Amino acid sequence: LLTLEVRNQIIEQIEGNNREDPDSQWLPYIADMILDMAWEPYSNDVFRTGLIKDIQACYYAINKLPNGLHLRGDLDLSSMKCEVRLPENTEVEGSLDLSHIQSLTSLPDGLKAKELDISSCSQIETIDAEIHISGTFTIVDCPKFKSLTSPFYSFGSLIIRNCPVFEILPNTLTTAQNLILCSNPKLSVLPSEVKVNNALVIENC
Numbered sequence: 280l281l282t283l284e285v286r287n288q289i290i291e292q293i294e295g296n297n298r299e300d301p302d303s304q305w306l307p308y309i310a311d312m313i314l315d316m317a318w319e320p321y322s323n324d325v326f327r328t329g330l331i332k333d334i335q336a337c338y339y340a341i342n343k344l345p346n347g348l349h350l351r352g353d354l355d356l357s358s359m360k361c362e363v364r365l366p367e368n369t370e371v372e373g374s375l376d377l378s379h380i381q382s383l384t385s386l387p388d389g390l391k392a393k394e395l396d397i398s399s400c401s402q403i404e405t406i407d408a409e410i411h412i413s414g415t416f417t418i419v420d421c422p423k424f425k426s427l428t429s430p431f432y433s434f435g436s437l438i439i440r441n442c443p444v445f446e447i448l449p450n451t452l453t454t455a456q457n458l459i460l461c462s463n464p465k466l467s468v469l470p471s472e473v474k475v476n477n478a479l480v481i482e483n484c
Contacts, residue, residue, distance in 0.1 A: 379400070395410075415437075431449050436459065445463040459478075460484055461484070462482065464483065
C-alpha cells in the first residue's frame with residue numbers, strides 16, 4: 280500500500296503501510312513516477328521519494344544516478360533494499376553511509392566523501408577502486424570482504440574489524456589518525472609502506 284498526497288504539482292505526503300516510509304525496494308518506481316509526472320518533492324528524504332538532489336538542485340532517481348554526481352551534506356543510504364550502484368566520480372561533501380546494504384558489491388572509481396561506512400554489507404568482496412576519504416573509513420562485519428588493494432590515503436582513520444576472510448591491505452597506506460585492525464583472522468602481513476600518525480591497533484589477527 281502506498282499513499283501519495285499531491286496538491287498543485289507538489290507532493291505533500293508519501294506513506295507506506297501504517298503511515299511509515301515506503302518499503303525501500305519500491306523507491307526506484309516511486310522516483311520514476313515523480314519525475315515522469317513532473318511533481319515537486321516535498322522532502323529531500325531519499326527513503327520517501329527515491330530521489331537524490333545534487334549540488335545544482337537537480338533530482339535523480341536512486342537507480343539512475345549520473346557520473347560525477349556531487350552532493351552537499353551527508354548521504355545516508357543505510358539498509359536500502361533496492362540495488363545501490365553509485366556512479367564513477369561521486370562526491371559527497373559530508374558523510375556517506377552505505378552500511379547494511381545487501382546489494383552493494385563494489386565502490387565506484389573516483390568516489391570522494393568526508394566519512395564512509397560500508398559495515399554489514401554481506402556481498403562486498405574487494406575494493407580496488409581509487410577512492411578518497413578525508414575522514415574515517417569504517418568496514419565492520421563484512422563476511423566476504425577480502426581485500427583493499429588501491430593505495431589509500433586519509434586524513435582520518437581506517438577501521439577494519441570482524442571481517443573473517445580479510446587478508447590484503449594496499450602496498451601504500453597512510454592515515455593521519457588511526458589504523459585499527461581487529462578480529463580479522465586471515466590478516467597476517469602489513470603492507471611495506473604504512474604510515475600512521477596516531478594509533479596503530481592490531482588485535483586478534
